[in-house]
Amino acid sequence: MIKAYAVFEPNGELKPFEYDPGELLAQQVEIEVLYCGICHSDISMIDDAWGMTQYPLVPGHEVVGTIVQLGDDVRHLTLGQTVGLGWHSGFCNDCQHCDSNDHNLCASAQGTVVGHYGGFADKVRADGNSVVPIPDGIDLASAGPLFCAGITVFNPLVQFNIKPTDKVGVIGIGGLGHLALQFLNAWGCEVTAFTSHDAKQQEALKLGAHHTLNSRDEAAVAAAAGQFDLIISTVNVKLDWNLYLSTLNARGRLHFVGATLEPLDINVFSLLMGQRSVSGSPIGSPAVIADMLDFAQRHDVKPTVEMFRFDDINAAVNRLRAGEAHYRLVLTRD
Amino acid sequence: MIKAYAVFEPNGELKPFEYDPGELLAQQVEIEVLYCGICHSDISMIDDAWGMTQYPLVPGHEVVGTIVQLGDDVRHLTLGQTVGLGWHSGFCNDCQHCDSNDHNLCASAQGTVVGHYGGFADKVRADGNSVVPIPDGIDLASAGPLFCAGITVFNPLVQFNIKPTDKVGVIGIGGLGHLALQFLNAWGCEVTAFTSHDAKQQEALKLGAHHTLNSRDEAAVAAAAGQFDLIISTVNVKLDWNLYLSTLNARGRLHFVGATLEPLDINVFSLLMGQRSVSGSPIGSPAVIADMLDFAQRHDVKPTVEMFRFDDINAAVNRLRAGEAHYRLVLTRD
Numbered sequence: 001m002i003k004a005y006a007v008f009e010p011n012g013e014l015k016p017f018e019y020d021p022g023e024l025l026a027q028q029v030e031i032e033v034l035y036c037g038i039c040h041s042d043i044s045m046i047d048d049a050w051g052m053t054q055y056p057l058v059p060g061h062e063v064v065g066t067i068v069q070l071g072d073d074v075r076h077l078t079l080g081q082t083v084g085l086g087w088h089s090g091f092c093n094d095c096q097h098c099d100s101n102d103h104n105l106c107a108s109a110q111g112t113v114v115g116h117y118g119g120f121a122d123k124v125r126a127d128g129n130s131v132v133p134i135p136d137g138i139d140l141a142s143a144g145p146l147f148c149a150g151i152t153v154f155n156p157l158v159q160f161n162i163k164p165t166d167k168v169g170v171i172g173i174g175g176l177g178h179l180a181l182q183f184l185n186a187w188g189c190e191v192t193a194f195t196s197h198d199a200k201q202q203e204a205l206k207l208g209a210h211h212t213l214n215s216r217d218e219a220a221v222a223a224a225a226g227q228f229d230l231i232i233s234t235v236n237v238k239l240d241w242n243l244y245l246s247t248l249n250a251r252g253r254l255h256f257v258g259a260t261l262e263p264l265d266i267n268v269f270s271l272l273m274g275q276r277s278v279s280g281s282p283i284g285s286p287a288v289i290a291d292m293l294d295f296a297q298r299h300d301v302k303p304t305v306e307m308f309r310f311d312d313i314n315a316a317v318n319r320l321r322a323g324e325a326h327y328r329l330v331l332t333r334d
Numbered sequence: 335m336i337k338a339y340a341v342f343e344p345n346g347e348l349k350p351f352e353y354d355p356g357e358l359l360a361q362q363v364e365i366e367v368l369y370c371g372i373c374h375s376d377i378s379m380i381d382d383a384w385g386m387t388q389y390p391l392v393p394g395h396e397v398v399g400t401i402v403q404l405g406d407d408v409r410h411l412t413l414g415q416t417v418g419l420g421w422h423s424g425f426c427n428d429c430q431h432c433d434s435n436d437h438n439l440c441a442s443a444q445g446t447v448v449g450h451y452g453g454f455a456d457k458v459r460a461d462g463n464s465v466v467p468i469p470d471g472i473d474l475a476s477a478g479p480l481f482c483a484g485i486t487v488f489n490p491l492v493q494f495n496i497k498p499t500d501k502v503g504v505i506g507i508g509g510l511g512h513l514a515l516q517f518l519n520a521w522g523c524e525v526t527a528f529t530s531h532d533a534k535q536q537e538a539l540k541l542g543a544h545h546t547l548n549s550r551d552e553a554a555v556a557a558a559a560g561q562f563d564l565i566i567s568t569v570n571v572k573l574d575w576n577l578y579l580s581t582l583n584a585r586g587r588l589h590f591v592g593a594t595l596e597p598l599d600i601n602v603f604s605l606l607m608g609q610r611s612v613s614g615s616p617i618g619s620p621a622v623i624a625d626m627l628d629f630a631q632r633h634d635v636k637p638t639v640e641m642f643r644f645d646d647i648n649a650a651v652n653r654l655r656a657g658e659a660h661y662r663l664v665l666t667r668d
Contacts, residue, residue, distance in 0.1 A: 105584040107584075251439070256606060263600055264598070265597040265599060266600055268593060268598060269614075271590060272615065272616050275613065277587075277611045277612065277613035279609070280602055280606035281609040282607060
C-alpha cells in the first residue's frame with residue numbers, strides 16, 4: 001500500500017489516504033518520495049479550478065526521490081538512483097511529438113496529478129521515461145520546484161533560441177519568476193524584473209536581475225519602449241498587454257507561462273509593426289529537464305524554498321494560498 | 335514637374351496634381367511609372383483611416399517602372415532598368431534592423447505614401463536601396479501587386495522558416511490570399527483556403543489550394559483541430575480566433591498580415607497547451623522582395639489583375655471600395 005495525502009472534494013483539506021498501486025507495469029518505476037514541492041497548480045487541482053480534477057486527488061508533481069522498483073522494460077535507470085518527477089508521469093510514446101523528444105507536447109501525456117496519484121505520498125509511480133536523474137551537486141531538498149516552476153521558465157529559452165545577447169524581461173517575481181531571473185542571468189542575458197512589490201525589487205537584483213521596473217507604473221513601463229527581445233509573463237492577473245508589447249524590440253516575443261484566465265486583448269497593429277509574437281508554453285520535455293538540471297548545477301541556480309514536514313501539509317497549502325510562500329514550499333519527511 | 339493624381343481631403347476623389355520634386359538627392363532614383371497597383375492601404379490612406387495621412391496625398395505603392403534618373407551614390411541600379419517600388423521608399427540605413435538587412439523593420443522607414451508622393455503619377459522618386467530590379471520573365475503589367483500584397487504574404491514563409499512539409503491555412507482569398515495560395519503551393523506546402531464565399535472555393539483550388547474550408551462554418555473549422563503549422567490571416571474582420579488557434583498543431587502559429595482593428599481576444603490556455611504563437615508582420619525587406627521575385631518567376635506565381643487606365647483612376651478606386659476587384663487592380667498608361 002502507498003501512504004498518501006488526498007483531497008476528497010473541491011477546496012477540501014488533505015487527509016491521509018492509502019491505496020494499492022497494483023503490480024508495477026513493465027515501463028514504470030516506483031519512487032520513494034524524499035521531498036515534494038507544492039505548486040500553485042496543485043491548489044488549482046485541489047479546487048478543481050480547471051474542471052479536470054478526479055477525487056480522491058493526491059496532489060504533488062515536484063517530486064524528488066529514490067527509485068525503489070524498476071519495471072522490466074526500464075533500462076536507462078537503476079534501483080537506488082535519485083530522480084525527479086514533474087507534471088507529466090507518462091506519454092503515448094507514439095505521436096510526432098514523442099518521436100521528436102517533445103514529450104511535453106504529447107496530446108495524450110499523463111498528468112502526474114490528473115487521474116493519477118501524485119507525490120504527496122511516501123511513494124509514487126511513473127513511466128520510466130518521464131523521470132529524470134538528478135545530477136550530483138544539486139541540493140535535493142530544494143530541487144523539487146525545478147521540475148515544474150523551473151522547467152516552465154527554462155523551456156522557453158531553449159524553444160525560442162534565446163541568445164545571451166538578448167534583453168529579457170520577467171513579469172512577476174514569485175515561484176516561477178525568481179527562477180527565471182537566475183536562469184536568465186546565467187544564460188548571459190540582460191535581465192529586467194517587472195514587479196509591483198517594492199520589497200521584491202531588491203530581492204530581484206540579488207536573484208540576477210540587472211534592472212527592475214514597477215509593473216504597475218504605466219509611465220515607467222512605457223518608457224522602456226522597443227527594448228526587450230523576450231518578456232516572460234509568470235503572472236495570472238490581467239495587465240495592459242499592449243503596453244508590454246510596445247516594450248518589445250522588433251521580432252520580440254511576449255511569452256506566457258502563467259495561466260491568465262482573462263483573454264488577452266491584443267492589438268493587431270502592435271504585432272504587425274514590429275513582427276512581434278505572443279505565445280505560451282507548457283512545462284518542458286524530459287530531455288530539456290535533463291539539460292536544465294545540468295545547467296542549474298553548473299550555474300548554481302537554486303529554488304529559494306521553505307520546508308514543511310509532510311504532516312504539516314495543510315499548513316503549507318494554506319501558506320501558499322495566502323500568497324506568503326517565499327518563494328516556494330517543499331514537503332520533507334525529516 | 336511630376337504629373338500625379340492626389341486626394342485633398344479624407345474620402346476625397348483623386349484629381350490631377352502637379353508638383354516639383356526638386357533636385358534628385360544622391361541616394362535617390364526617379365522612376366517613370368509604367369504600372370501601379372491599387373491596394374486597400376491606399377484607400378485607408380485616402381480616408382485617413384490610420385490617422386497618418388498628409389494631404390495632398392498621392393497614393394500608389396505598387397509601382398512598376400523604369401529608372402530615368404539616378405543619384406550619384408546609387409551604384410547597384412542603372413538608367414533604363416525596370417524596377418518595382420512598394421510600401422517603403424527609404425530607410426534610416428543606420429539602425430540594427432537596416433544593418434541586418436531587415437529594412438522593413440526600421441522604425442524610421444519612409445512610407446511611399448506617408449508624407450511622400452506615391453506612384454499614382456507619371457514619375458515617382460525613392461531611395462535607390464528601396465527599389466528592386468524586376469527579373470526577366472515577370473509579366474510587368476501584373477507585377478505591381480507583388481510589391482505589397484505579394485511580399486506581405488511571402489515574407490512570413492521566410493521569417494518563420496516555413497518548410498515544404500508544413501500544412502498551412504490561408505484565411506481570406508482576396509488580393510493577398512490569392513497570392514498566398516500560389517506561393518504556398520509552389521513552396522511545397524499542403525495548402526487549405528478558408529473562405530466564406532462559396533464561389534471562391536473552386537477558384538482557390540485552381541490557385542493552388544489542396545483543400546477549402548468555409549471560414550464561417552464553425553463546425554467545419556473545429557473539425558480541423560490540430561492540423562496546421564501556420565495559418566495566415568489576410569482578413570480585416572473579427573473571427574473566432576480561439577477556434578482557429580485550436581486548428582493549429584503544437585508549435586503552430588496564427589499569423590496576421592491583415593490589419594484587423596478589433597483586439598484579438600486570445601485565450602492564454604490556447605497558447606500554453608501546444609506552445610502556439612500569434613504574430614504579425616509588415617511587408618518585407620528589399621532583400622526578401624528580390625528573393626520573392628526570383629521565386630515568383632521560377633514558379634509562375636502571378637497576381638490576377640484587372641487593368642484600368644490612369645485616367646479612369648476614380649472608377650478603379652470605387653471598384654476596389656465596393657469589394658468587386660478580382661483580385662487586384664492595376665493602373666496602366668496604355
